[in-house]
Amino acid sequence: MENGLDELIRLASTDLPAHATRKLRNGLTKFAEKVDTARESTDTVKLPKASFDPGDPKTVGRMVALALLAQPRLPLASVPDAYGSGVYAIYYNGDHPFYEAISHTETPIYVGKADPETPEANTPREQGSKLTSRLKEHAKTIRAADAHAHENHLPDGLFPIRLKDFECRRLVCATNAQLVAERHLISTFWPLWNSETKVCWGMSKHGDSHKTRKNKRSPWHVIHPGKAWAADTTDEKQEDALSPSEIQRRIGELLERTPPRRSHEQLLEEMLVAFRQDDTVALETETEELKPPVNFRGPGPEDDGTD
Known part of the structure; x- marks a missing residue:
């Protein structure tokens, strides 16, 4: 085996064609993986699944998200003024038929961040009071x-929403921690109103008519008309x-794939699993790109999925 490895190392130092170099590199990578596996199988002292690194952005995101869930819920209609930027979650407790499955649950209808x-x-x-301002804007x-x-009178198929049916959690956190925390919250819950979920985006759209910007009316404003530019159904363009x-x-379809969390205790336990180093616990690997559980189309540039 050593002679074969020596020969591979010798070949790597020669001027090989590009395709041969790639093939050699891939072969060495697979060989190294097999060596590591063999070494671990013969070592009586086991390695942990991962080393806890407080500086890892993914770890920061998980910790901030967990801290957010420890905060009390507040009525969205009367959020007290406070300094700070950070992350937040909005919850629905009403009887709108579209949102019946998540009403009075621990699954937020929207999560977001407020930058400093x-x-x-x-x-x-x-x-600054950015977190408070963001919630008041919603x-x-x-x-x-x-x-x-x-x-x-709403058209057939549309139903009212009431501000009194909404609550929120908010967490002031260190600058930049809100960035990774928001990503983790989205990938944990896939909230219905977040644009990344591709279901009912556009609540935060600062829209206007086709005369100044030719965007489509976002799904949120389709089923929740209220803003003058979105409620104008006479605008055929x-x-x-x-x-x-x-x-x-x-x-x-989304809620079939990601059932609402109904127990706060179980949700916290689910979040804590990510910190375990027990090899018996299998976790999904987080990716750089947020990929929703259902591959819906949109929002595109013409849809304006601004959140």
């Missing part, structure tokens, strides 16, 4: 849909990104 006023902010005061959007439904029936179908 400056990238160099070190304290909540320096970060409350304003939902309040507009609430008022529109109260003052107008502004198309719906998805029909209400398609949105409802996507919601149902």
Whole structure:
């Protein structure tokens, strides 16, 4: 075996064609993996599955997400003012038929982050009241849909949402920690209103009419009209990104793949599993790209999936 390895090393030092070099490199990689496996199988002292690294971005994301779930729920309609940037989750407790499955559960309908006023902010005061402002912005959007439904007759197939049916959790965290935490929260819950889920995006869209920007009416505003530009159904040039029936179908299909979490204790236990070093615990490997459990189309540039 040593003679064969010596020959491979000798070949690697020669001027081989590109395809031969790639083949040799792949062969050496597989050989090294087999050597590592053989060495571990003969070692009576076992290696842990992973070493806990507080500086690893994925670890930071998990810790911040776990800390968020430890926070109490607050009514979205009356979030107290506070300094700080960070992450948050919004929960639904109403009777809208599209969201019946997640109502009164631990699965948020939306998660997000609020970046600090400056990238160099070190304290909540320096970060500004960005987290509070972000939540109040969402409350304003939902309040507009609430008022529109109260003052107008919604078309068949649409149902009202009420601001009083929403709660939130928020967590002020160190600058930049919100970036990895948001990714982890999205990949854990795949919330219905996050654009990455590709189901009912667009709540945070600061939209306008086709006269200034030719985007389609986002799914959120299709089923929750309230903003003047989105509620204008006479504007024939502004198309719906998805029909209400398609949105409802996507919601149902997604929730079949990712059932709502109903127990706070079980959810915390699920989050803690990621920190275990027991070889008997199998975890899915996180990838750089967020891939939703159902491969829906959208949002594209013409749909404006801004969140």
